[in-house]
Amino acid sequence: MSYVAIKGGGQAIAGAAAVSEYLRTEEGLGNTGAEPLAIDAILHQLRHLVDRVVSEGGVYHPRFAALAIKQSMGDTLEAAFALRAWRSTRPRLSETPPLDTSRMRLIRRISAAFKDIPGGQMLGPTPDYALRLLRLELMDESPDAFRAVARNWLEKCPEAELPDTFPKVLDALRAEGLLPPVSATRGQTAFDITREPLVFPVPRSAQLATMARAETGSLLAIAYSNMRGYGDVHPTVAELRVGYLPVMLPHPVTGEFVEAGEVLITECEVVAMYEADEAGGKPVFTIGYGACFGHNEVKAISMAILDRALQKGMKDGANNPSEDPEFVLLHVDGVDSMGFASHYKMPHYVTFQSDLDRLRTTQQKSGEPA
């Protein structure tokens, strides 16, 4: 493929930006009540959209994610692109020690494997059991009614006597000898996908990092292929948890670990088909793991399924696309893939002219007598 530089079009390009800005603000034409979208409103009322962008942008900055959503008028791929562009301008100052998600301040915790889990199951905020019907009353929601909902809910709810953290379901299974042992690579340095190119085969830490900032739909599509039969993970969600993870960094003077802030994350651990131990030990369940910034359960579950599928592919060879690390990891990044798709809109005049010339020549030759 070859490209050729073009020139001109500066005014039209500036005009295109102005037209987009016109459409963003068009509501204000003759409407004195029209107001710009407030960043706080996006942060709270479009929280799942913000969660997607912080996750796919690869940087936990909800306010800038909300800003990116505002400027891109809700296009998640463009918003994630803008967030990554911002992050590329920032210096890397520090790195946390490996953080333990059992310290999360949970707002949701469920298990599909056990009815009773230590600490109990809590549904938290979820539409899982709600009817997918339009709530037409929200079409005309008054500001007063809007403000009253959260206040009334808090007043009605009882004080809660709950621990700050909860044990992991997988830990209980591992204690029973039903899971493989923890990795021998524990304590090793993780692969930094923002600094190193993916040269296959890549370690599992590179796979997890790539999937953690993958585009949700892409990850879901490949995981779904495995669920439907192009694979055999057959997962059971041992635990799915959503909550705030304290971000710990050393104090510059004392060296003691200090909570510098917190990130909302979703984490999913799945148990899959058991398999024999090649070393002659007892058979154990296989397991998969997924996590991402924000509250995005479909992404975490998809990632956990693909983690397990990729482990199988790395061990036995890939029998389907979802088990092939190169196929999965090079096709799930939203910014990469949208960039490639979008580039086809750009002028390809010279390459297409070449295609035209070759076709005409081929047609001419095919019409000539042999």
Place this chain on the structure above:
Amino acid sequence: MNLERKDWIRALTAHPATVLNALAEDVTAGCDVKFKSLPQAGLGLLTLTDGAFHEPYYLGEFPLSACSIELSLSDGRQAAGGAQVMADDAELARSLAILDAVLAARFPGWERVSAHIESGASRRAEEDRRRRVMLAATRVDFAMLNNAEDDDDEC
């Protein structure tokens, strides 16, 4: 104020940055502030231990600002302070480092810093309480169909 130094940042950042910046300005009125490391805004890399095999991996990045300072009073007393805070705000890191030093060394104005930590800790406690309420209000005890138990009447 019973909070340990490691908990001061979480408590203080419950307040708006403007409040903390103003407080830091006030309490350093009679101090000489020297930077041991300049206030800087950038990114931190979040390392997570995966729940399946306990391998470390990078979940992503987060905004991070950091600063280390040394305060000196005219009587010769000195205090060191520092902060790493999850924010894209170098000025906030500077202010937190100052407040950290003032309180650790009981420099003039430490009582106001302490009061802000206490009120900030109260705000954080309220946040934590609301999260626990979310859990408590949705605690579920799924029953098998052949069991009579039903939690629908529980709060």
